[in-house]
Every structure is written in C-alpha cells, then in structure tokens.
Amino acid sequence: MQSSSTASALGADLHTDRDGAATVDPYVTEQRAKDLTTRRDSQSGPDRPFKPAQLARIDEALTLASRETGLLFSVYVGELGTDSRATAEAMFGKLSGRHHAPVLLAISPAQRRLEIVTGGESARRIPNRVASLAALAMRGSFANGDLAGGIVTGLRQLADAAGVA
Numbered sequence: 001m002q003s004s005s006t007a008s009a010l011g012a013d014l015h016t017d018r019d020g021a022a023t024v025d026p027y028v029t030e031q032r033a034k035d036l037t038t039r040r041d042s043q044s045g046p047d048r049p050f051k052p053a054q055l056a057r058i059d060e061a062l063t064l065a066s067r068e069t070g071l072l073f074s075v076y077v078g079e080l081g082t083d084s085r086a087t088a089e090a091m092f093g094k095l096s097g098r099h100h101a102p103v104l105l106a107i108s109p110a111q112r113r114l115e116i117v118t119g120g121e122s123a124r125r126i127p128n129r130v131a132s133l134a135a136l137a138m139r140g141s142f143a144n145g146d147l148a149g150g151i152v153t154g155l156r157q158l159a160d161a162a163g164v165a
Contacts, residue, residue: 049077049147050147050148054148057148057152058148058152058155061151061152061156064159065155065156065158068164068165069125069159069162069163069164069165070165071099071101071102071103071121071122071125071165072095072101072103073102073105073155073158074091074103074104074105075104075105075107075151075155076091076104076107077107077109077147077151078108079110080106080108084106084108084111084113084115085115087106088104088106088117091106091117092104092119096120101120101121101122102118102119102122103117103126103158103162104117104118105138105151105154105155107151109142114138116131116134116135116154116158118131125162125163126158126161126162127161130158130161131158134153134161135154137150137153137154137157138150138151138153138154141153
C-alpha cells in the first residue's frame with residue numbers, strides 16, 4: 001500500500017511518499033535559478049556549481065551523516081529530466097545495490113526540483129515528516145542562493161532524525 005502526503009508552506013509545495021521522499025517546487029525566480037548555475041569565479045561555473053570550500057563543507061556533512069547513522073547519504077546536483085522523481089528513484093536503485101540503507105538528495109537547481117529518496121532501513125529511520133521538513137529548510141537556503149548551505153542543512157536534519165547507528 002502506497003501512501004503520500006502533500007503540504008504547502010512558505011511558498012513551497014512539498015510532496016512526500018511512503019518512502020519518505022520529498023519533492024519541492026521552491027518557486028525560485030528564474031533569475032535566482034540562473035544565479036545558482038552561473039559562474040561565480042574561476043573555480044565554479046555551470047558545470048562546476050561549487051567552490052572548493054563549498055565542496056569541502058558538503059563532503060564533511062556527507063561523511064559525518066553517513067558515519068554517525070550507518071546510512072549511505074548521497075547527493076546528486078544536476079539535470080533530473082522531465083520526470084525528476086523517476087530519475088531520482090533510478091539513481092536510488094543503483095545506490096541500493098551498494099548499500100542496505102541509502103538516502104539520496106537529488107537536486108536540479110535549473111529545474112527547481114528536489115527529490116529526497118529513502119527506502120528500506122533508511123525509510124524506517126527517516127519519517128516522511130522529517131524529509132518534508134528537511135526539504136523545506138533546504139528550500140529556504142536555495143531561495144537565498146545558498147545551494148551548498150541548503151544541502152548541508154538537509155543532510156544534518158536527516159542525519160539527526162535517523163539517529164546513531
């Protein structure tokens with residue numbers, strides 16, 4: 001039996017399903033979406049949206065979240081195609097082959113899409129409500145142009161909810 005819930009708050013439509021995955025349409029302006037993918041300096045650009053310091057923050061958050069919880073946290077930033085949910089679930093399927101409890105944050109700034117996908121053990125430890133709240137917090141950072149900060153915030157919230165392994 002599949003369940004899903006939808007909530008609307010602070011200008012975002014959140015959709016979660018029984019696996020704890022959340023989809024958010026943050027209503028980011030077109031200019032803000034361009035700002036998230038345009039060149040900031042010589043070390044970042046559309047094909048490299050993060051500066052080295054931002055990558056280090058994301059890497060640290062991923063490492064700590066995975067180490068503390070025993071779940072495999074992964075982040076994808078890029079195009080998700082016309083069916084962002086299906087694309088994220090396909091990526092999640094590949095992670096499931098490598099680990100018994102993956103968590104995927106799939107983000108497409110240009111499409112203004114965020115998918116949080118969990119399953120099995122990770123779905124039991126990260127309830128739908130928590131995934132929705134993490135998506136909302138991430139959306140706030142994304143709307144302010146802080147893609148890396150939003151990812152780190154989401155990882156921390158999800159890891160805190162999952163608890164210690």
